[in-house]
Amino acid sequence: MKKYLLPIMLVLGTLRIFSLDIEILDEDLDLPLEGARVAYSGGEVFADPDGKVSVELPGGARRLVFSLPGYDDKTVVVQEDRKELTVRLRMSGIIEGQELVVEKAVPLVSDSQAGVAVAVSERQMESTAQIGVVEDVMSTIKTLPGVGYAGGWNARPSIRGGSPSETTVVLDGFEVIYPYHWGGAFSIFNPNMVDSAKLSAGLVSARYGRNISGLLEINSKTPDKPSFGFEASLTTTGTEAFVQAPLGKDAGLLLGGKLTWMEVSFALAGADGTFNQVPFIRDGYGKFFWKPADRLSFYANAFFGSDGVGVKIDSEPDEDSTIQTKGAFDWINLTGILSGGLKWLPTDTLLVQAMGGWNRFHERPEFQSTSSGEVEYSQAFLDKYDGDGTFDLDGADNGTINGAASFAVDGTYFEFLEDEVTDIFQGRAEAEWMSPAGTGLVIGGDGFYQRSGYGQEVDGYSDFFQGGVDLYTPISLVIDTDDNMVLNSGLFALVEFGSSEDAFSGEVGVRADHTYLWNDDISIQTWPVANPRLRFAWRPVRDAGKVRSLSFTAGGGLFSKLPFFARLFEERYGFEDFDFAPDRAAFGLAGTEIQLEGGWKFSLEGYYKYYFRRTYLTETPETNPIEMEIHDDGIGFATGFDLMLQKAESRWLDGYLTYSFVYARYKNPLEPVKEGQSSLIDGAPLGEWYYPSYHRFHNLNLIMNFKPASRLTLTVKGSLASGAPKAELGAAEPYAAVMRDADGTETVIERWRRSSTYSDTLRNDLSCPVDLKATFSDYYPRSKIRWEYYVGLENVFANLYTPKTNKSMDAFTGKDLSGSDEADFTIGSPVPSFGFKLSY
Structure with missing residues (x-):
């Protein structure tokens, strides 16, 4: 029995x-x-x-x-x-009468979670993302709590004190290696293709690996409408269109694209002659959705994007020299994505999800310049070297150097070429089983295969110190890492308990990640790393009077990610098995959130992150060609707090206020072997604690939407951020350098330099841009066609105030270069924009 x-x-x-x-x-x-x-x-x-x-x-x-x-x-x-x-x-932020029918796992992909993530819908992004030279979802993301101020033309912000490269970006669950246009100025995520976005600023589920500082999840629109629909828009610099069409009763297709036409803008500004190729963006996107049964759905994404620019360089000589520089800068970037996935609910208690795909990133910047002309020796230089017997060999104090009152720099040149092609194949699968008690058990795994071909060639005249002598001579740097391959595999298991409706909820999980690197000459095995994670939420108050909910959240875990320059590994660096490992950090967080009647919400979170393994690069002094060294003993920490006061969308007023305080310090323990030696890429000092170059103590954002009439929305977007670190500069001083041509001819030339020392106290000016936007919208009478147009003005007070930093110096004359002291990228005046949109 x-x-x-x-x-x-x-x-x-x-x-x-x-x-x-x-x-x-x-x-x-x-x-x-x-x-x-x-x-x-x-x-x-x-x-x-x-x-x-x-x-x-x-x-x-x-x-x-x-x-x-x-x-x-x-x-x-x-x-x-x-x-x-x-x-x-x-x-939802979609067209009137449209219904979303895709079931989502708990918690919803697009939902905000106290202490975990902040989500924004398409409707919320309209006021901040649809404005400017290029409409971009990142314009909204950069205003969220925990996100450091990045300035204009920068879609790669720091998240809670971490490097921008430590944040992972996914599109419908698919990790995108480089989702940017124009070298990171803007992202590829057009607001018209995005349904929602969610930023997890540190406390990321064990489902996801390869991140240290954050996870940005972009969820594209799902073409599940039962009828035809379209969106078409005309903006300041381009046009775009998206079409949704049903394919029977169970499937749908979304197709769209974006094309810039900046030729018109630059021609009107009289700047079209500056370019060999006017800046452009050309994107195409498609999504297929099929739901053959209530419990089974499939999707497929395709994206192809390109951007580029060609700039002419033709500098005019100044009053102290006849040097003229001519050249060109050309840039081309290509991005391709093919991905797909499924979601299957075979029973009430079992959910299965899987996805996979391919991503290619191809970037090729090229710079060439040549200089010619003559420079007179300055009096300061003559006072120091005329008749010294070392550089002025005639030994006579006669107002010349070796009998000449000037020197020529004819034929000096500088060339830079970088060519990178990276292909990524990835896949992941997970299964979630829900117990009778409501606890979810999730197990899964993912694989990430990366194949990179990277080449960099630098050749040209540069200052170089060798054998006790300052030289101005051609130097070279060659990097050729063809077919470097990286395989990252991960397994994860976690337990989820409770939901946003329960008094207690959370997640306990662990993931194990392993990395293997190899090419034709070398293979590098690494130890697997375990990354346990924990999150717990308590909601002691719910629907009590004017308080909808009061919650407290705490959690932490370990995180790891291979540094982006790991693709540069070569046999000459001397790495052997188990010598190399991903960067690692521990992260902890505690916070609270209260939601009140009327759509008001306030949240406060504090965190601490400790880096116990960071990788950095240095150059080997006095080597030509330049040699690089890789070090993995870097450490650091970041701590701070974020707050957000939000008024949910309503008839008259909505918006939010965010503030983030960040204190981040890093250290590269290697002691410098020469004065002023720093790490490559970021120029950070060696042997001392420092603030990273993107660090800002204070970051404040205010977004307000006023609706004086049902068809009119007035938006004010303002930011206030303390300055980023700047170096302490010494006085400019002339020095004698030997210009050594390729044929061995040597000439004593005048050069200027000034010391540049890392400073813990000096900062750029604070940044405080303000943007204004007016949006008008309505439906055409007796139709489902909605029209909308906006006019905007970015950086309204640019004519009155622009943050400043250190000026750059002309190394031939010692004079400051005009216009080189802008701390943020601006054009010196407010930037107008407009847009007109039709949707059905």
């Missing part, structure tokens, strides 16, 4: 029935949602005019999916001891 006891108990457990009373409300307006659908295994029910509905469910934990046209779906797991449930649905 005992052998039948367990099966009988399981059957009886499924026969238990419990009743649940549900109230469904609008998240922003707190109004009941009549007709909201509640789907569960075995049926569906709909809310009454008061937004209420009762449902009877089998015993154990059950998954409920809530949906209503015009609102985002929401999935909630309930246990049988639950008697009442209040669910709030958020309005």
Whole structure:
């Protein structure tokens, strides 16, 4: 009889029935949602005019999916001891009457989670992303808590004191290696292709590896509309169009693209003669969605993007010299993405997800310049070297150097070429099983194969110290790492308990990552690294008077990521098995969040991050060609706090205020072997603690949307950030250098230099840009066609104030270069923009 006891108990457990009373409300307006659908295994029910509905469910934990046209779906797991449930649905940012029907795992991909992530919908991004020279989702992301001020033309901000390269970006779960245009000025994520974005600033689930400082999840629109739809827009610098079409009742297709036409803008500004190739962006995007059954869906993404520019260089000589420099800078960048995945819910308690794809990144910048002309020796130089017998060999104090009053630099040149092609193939799969108690067990794995061909050639005249003599001579640097391959594999397991509706929720998990590097000459094995992670949330107050919820969150874990320059490894660096390892850091966080009636929300989070392994590069002194050395003993830490005050979207006013305080210090322990030696790439000092170049103590953002009329929205976006570090400069001094031509001819020339020493106290001026935007929108009479146009003005006070930094110096004359002291990239005046959009 005992052998039948367990099966009988399981059957009886499924026969238990419990009743649940549900109230469904609008998240922003707190109004009941009549007709909201509640789907569960075995049926569906709909809310009454008061937004209420009762449902009877089998015993154990059950998954409920809530949906209503015009609102985002929401999935909630309930246990049988639950008697009442209040669910709030958020309005989607899509066209009126459109319904989202794709089920999502708990928690929702697009939902904000206290202490974990901040999410923004398409509707929320309209005010901040759709403005400027290039409309970009990153314009919104850069205003979120934990994100350091990056300035204009920079889509790669620091997240909670970490390097921009420590943040991983994914598109519909697929990791994109370099999602940027124009060298990082803007991202490839067009607001018109994005449904929502979520930033996890440090406390990332064990599902994801290869990140240290954050995870940015971009969720593209799903073409699941039952009817045809389109969006077309005309902006300051280009045009774009997106079309959605159903393919039968179970599938859909989204196609779109973007094309810039900056030729017009530069021609009107009279600057078209500056370019061999006017800056351009050309992107194409497609997404296929198929849902053959209620519990099974497939998707496929395709993206191809290109950008480039060609700049002419033709500098005019100044009053102290006749030197003229001519040349060109050319840039081309290509990005390709093919990815796809599936989501399958075979039972109420089992969810299976899988994805895979390919990503290619090809970047080729090239710079060439030649200089010619003559420079007179300055009086300061003559006072120092005329008749010294060392550089002026005639020994006479006669106002000349070796009988000449000037020197020529004819034929000096500088050339730079970089060519990188990186292909990435990746895949991941996971399964989530939900126990009768409502606890989710997730197991999965991922693989990341990267093949890189990287070449860099630098050749040209440069200052070089060798054998006790200052030289001005051609030097070279050659890097050729063809077919370097990296394989990163990971396994993860985690337990999720509770949901956003429960008093207690969280996640406990661990992932193990392993990296293997190889090429034709060398292979490098590494030790696997274990990255445990923990997150816990407590909600002691819920729906009490004017307080919707009060929650406290705490968590932490270990994180690792291979540094981006790991693709440069070569046999000459001397690495052997287990000598190399990914960068690693420990992260901890604690925070609280309170939500009030009327859509008000306040959150406060504090964190600490410690780097116990960081990789950095240095050059070997006095070598020509230049040799690099790789070191992996770097350390550092970042700590601070973030706060956010948010007013949810409403009829008259909405927006948010964010503030982040960051204190970040790094150290490269290698002692410098010569004065002023620094690490390559970032120019950081050696042998001392320092603030990274992107560090800012204070970062404040204010976004306000005023709606004086139903068709009009006035947006104010303001930022205030303390300055980034700047070096302490000494006085400019002339010195004698020997210009050594390729044929061995030597000439004593005048050069100028000034010491540049890292400073813990000096900072650039604070940055405080303000943007204004007015948006008008409505529907054409008796139609479903919606029109919208906006006018915007970025950096309104640019004519009155521009943050300053150290000036650059002309090394031939010792004079400061005009216009070289701008701390942020600006054109010196406010930047107007406009846009017109039609949608159906």
